[in-house]
Amino acid sequence: MSSAPHSLPPDLHGTAPAGSGTLLSTGQWNAFSQRLGRHPPGRWLGWRLRLLAAATLLACLGVFSLAYWLAQQPKIGASWRTLADGSVELYATDDALLQAAQGRKLAGLSTDEHAFVPVDALTLQRSARWIIDDTRSRDYLRQQQLLQRLLAEPSLHLHFSDGSLLEVTPKPRGFGGLGLLFWLLCALALVVWGVTLSVVLSRPGRRNAIYAVMTLGQAGNLVFIAIESTLELVWPPHLAGWDLHCRVAFDLAAAAAAVHATAMYPRRIPRAPLAIALAWSAAALLLALSLAGWLPGVWWWVQGLGALMGAASIAVLTWSHRLEPNPFALVLRRFGGIVVGTWVLLTVALATADGQPGIQQNISIIGSMIWYVFFASLLLLIPFLSKSQQVMREFSLLAAITTVATSLDLLFVAAFSLGQLTSVTLALFVSLGLYVGARQWLLDRLMGSSVVTTERMFEQLYKIAREVEARPERTGPLLVRLLRDLFEPLEIHVVDKLTAASRVLNNGSTLVVPIPNMVNPQPQAPSMGSIVIRFAHRGRKLFTSEDARLTDRIFEQLRRAVAFDKAVEQGRSEERARIAQDLHDDIGARLLTLMYKSPTPEMEDYVRHTLQDLKTLTRGLAAQHHHLADAAAEWKSDLAHRLDAAECELGWNTSFDRNVPIGVVQWSALTRVLRELANNAIAHSRATRVDVTITLQQERLELVVRDNGIGRNPAAWTHGLGLGGIRKRVKQLGGDVEWKEVAPHGIECRVLIQQFRPTD
Structure with a gap:
């Protein structure tokens, strides 16, 4: 069995984390943070399980004893x-x-x-x-x-x-004379009894005690209604009076408990003790006067106080939601509106039919039974509201169609004097017609529109995986951004508490998600803290266990993507190292032999330059990690060697706000771009000086190569393999390239990459 949703613990002293927002107070944050370190309760062992089994067995024996006694009547x-x-x-x-x-x-x-x-x-x-x-x-x-x-x-x-x-x-009458309805209502009462005990025993406290007052009262109502279903003309001895007084007490206690619960949960309202005291005092006073026989119009007082306290509970939930936009308050307010509305409708219909014995009798028997069954079912649902969106949606639809059917049935009986069978049949047909026509609209309203599409989700996961692989320390902020797009919460925090798996807390208003360890992306690796998400969809939706499973699956896919990328990169690195080794051992050795056997000095210099290029290439291929400053030093050395051979001067200037790691793809592309631009300045522009400027600010990389050669009018150039290769490699890095003529003479090539990130 699952326990009822839990409230935030009482305020403690401490300091909230920076940026935690104003919706969560300092004391609440500290107490809530302590709760994150607790593991969810495991299966029940010991006295609680034995007590639950004993109480359930006792209740079953009580029902069968009642059935045996009624069968002898x-x-x-x-x-x-x-x-x-x-x-x-x-x-x-x-x-x-x-x-x-x-x-x-x-x-x-x-x-x-x-x-x-x-x-x-x-x-x-x-x-x-x-x-x-x-x-x-x-x-x-x-x-x-x-x-x-x-x-x-x-x-x-x-x-x-x-x-x-x-x-x-x-x-x-015998057991066969009790009827099917008796057993169904008793079975529902037993379910209410069992759920109530499991909720109270799972976490004893005032909140669950209030829940028990409401649910056990409805279980008692169901038992009395079950007994009523067996009647012909006469009640069993002594039960008629007990039925009146007990059911009045059950209804008044449920109304007062509703005010008590909503004044304290999901958020305590100002002057909550005063509201609670007034509610219980009014219920106790009314019950005492009723038992003493000093209260005229008992039925009107009970119905009126029930409606008044129900309306007060809805008003308190509205106030609570304004203080803290907890979606649990919205859900309770919607169901509470249906409960109070049908209660008022039942009261009005019964009062309208006064003086018409047959109609009034049908309303009091059928209408009241439907209302109590619905209310008991709603109370059963409350502990499981955050367990399944499907359960909540289907129960909401059931509540809607039941409310419409009951309202129409009472209307047809009271206003049009239709027979019982005719009114029920007509009400069901009209309700089903409305349900079929409005089902999709209702589902859209209940489910809401998807904030993140599947395509966008995979795209974000891919980007996060690549960035997390390069910078694991940014895992938390990146996942916060993803979850913010997915759930649109009012609050989202990263905390140091460790959790084993995603779980829902606080009536479904909070989802705690462990941050996967991307440094060691293995399933058994410990997490790197937790992300606390509160109030999904701007405080309009509850988190459910399905949301917890969704986040676990998303993070598992992210972990697998990072592990897969690392495995692929390891394979690439090993392959590049093998190729570099083969080039060095085979081609390098042959070029070295050729250089020593060169017939002319010019041939020897050419082979020496080729060996230098090969050395640069193999060093870049063999290196698993590059940093921009180290790569820039290699580029400067390589260009200086090339330009010196052509008697061309090199001007070199770099400015980096940080020394970022770069991938092999970026290193290779920028190396070839710089070589091609230097070769063009020597071969085509006949330049005597080449100035290179490389700037990195934030994620914006700018590369400027300027010569003083004879090149003119770059717009009229024909882009062959050289210039085409430059454009292709710059585009591969996600950047743009342009050439322009500069004064007094020469050509300037500008490469701009707005988002310069590792691509390997």
């Missing part, structure tokens, strides 16, 4: 219904003796020992809790006491309005 064996004039008609029976009286109106019951007790529409009312008038409620309870005495006799006389009399022998 006597019954007449007939179905009755209320007519429009308020009389009671024998509707259906399996008893051969009673079948002759089917369709007759029952006037009353008597026995040889007890006097005649009249029967009317009030007799078929299931619960005194839903009788509006106090006098009629008291009459109902007195009538039930008299009928219970009659049914306890061995024989019973049925008096019909036409003067006929039938004598029947009440028989035990």
Whole structure:
């Protein structure tokens, strides 16, 4: 079982991290940071598991004991219904003796020992809790006491309005006479009981105690409704009065607990103790006056206070969301609006049908049962709101269609006086039609639009993998940027606490994600801290376990991408080293032999220059890592050697804000660009001086090569292999190149790379 969502711990003293924002106070941050170091609770062992098993077994025994007791209660064996004039008609029976009286109106019951007790529409009312008038409620309870005495006799006389009399022998109803609805409602009550115990035992505290007050009260309501579903004319002994007082207590306690819970969670509002005290005092006072019989209009007071406290809870959640945009408050406010709205609708429908016994009876029986089942289901869902988006979406759709169907059913019965079967059928058809037509719109509203598409996600992962490989220390900021695009949170922080896997905290308002170790991208490598994300989609959505699994999968793919790139780069480095070694051992040795055997000094100089170029090339290929300053020194030496041979002067100037590492692709491309530009200045421009300037500011690299040769009008040049190769290599680095004529004479080539990053 999963526990209910947890709140932030009480404020402690300390300092919040820089940039933590204003939504999380200093004390809350320190307490919350301490919680990050805790591991999620494992499976239950010891006394909690044994206590849960014992309590569940005890509840099951209680239900079966109740069923056994009800099965022993006597019954007449007939179905009755209320007519429009308020009389009671024998509707259906399996008893051969009673079948002759089917369709007759029952006037009353008597026995040889007890006097005649009249029967009317009030007799078929299931619960005194839903009788509006106090006098009629008291009459109902007195009538039930008299009928219970009659049914306890061995024989019973049925008096019909036409003067006929039938004598029947009440028989035990047996387990088969309890009906399917009894077992379904008891099963739901057991589920509520089990979830409540698991929530309370998983993390005992005031918050879960409040949750238990609400859920256990609804479990009690479900048990009483289950008993009501077995009734014919008479309640089992002593239960009719208990039904009234217990259900009033359950409803008032649930209303006060709702105010208590929303005043404290998900965020404590100002003057919360005062609001809590007022809510519980009002509920206790109303219950005490009701039990003492000093409160006129008990039904109106209970319904009104329930609606008032429900509206107050919605207002408190709205206030809480303004103080802190927690999406859990929004979710509770939406469901709370449905609960309070249907409660008010049920109250209005029942009051409107007053004076119409049959209609009022249908509303009180069917409408109240649907409301209690829905409310109990909602309470069951609350601990699991942050577990699955699918569960929350489907329950939201179910809540919407149930609300519409119930509202239409009550409207058709109260306003148009339709029969029970007709109103239910028509309401279901209309609700299903609206559901089919609006399902996609509802899903779009619930799911929201995807902030990051799959294509964009893979693109960002690829970029992050390449940058993380070069600069592992930037893993945290890069992942923060990715998660900000993915979830649009109001707060996102990097903390030093280590977590094993992503997990959801604080009612689904917070997601804690471990930062993968990109220095050692192995699955078993320890994480490098955690990222704390709060209030997804600008505080409008809850984090769920699906979001936690999504982030784990994304980071796992990132880890694999980095590991794959490192493996590929290692293979490339080994291949380059092998090629460099082969060039040095084979081609280098042959060129050296050729240089010593050169017939002329000119040939010897040419071979010597070729050996120098080969040396530069093999050194660059063999090196696994280059830094810009080291590469610049090699370029200067190489160009100086080339220009000296042509009696051309070299001017060299570099300015780097930092000595960044560069990849082999960048080193090779820039080496060939510089060589080609120097060769052009010597061979075509006949320059006597070449000035080279290399500047790196932030990520902007600028390379300027200027000569004083005879070159003119570069726009009219034909781009052959040389100039075309320069353009191709600069484009490969993501930059631009341009040539222009300078005064008094000469050509300037400018290479500009806005985002100069390692590409290998």
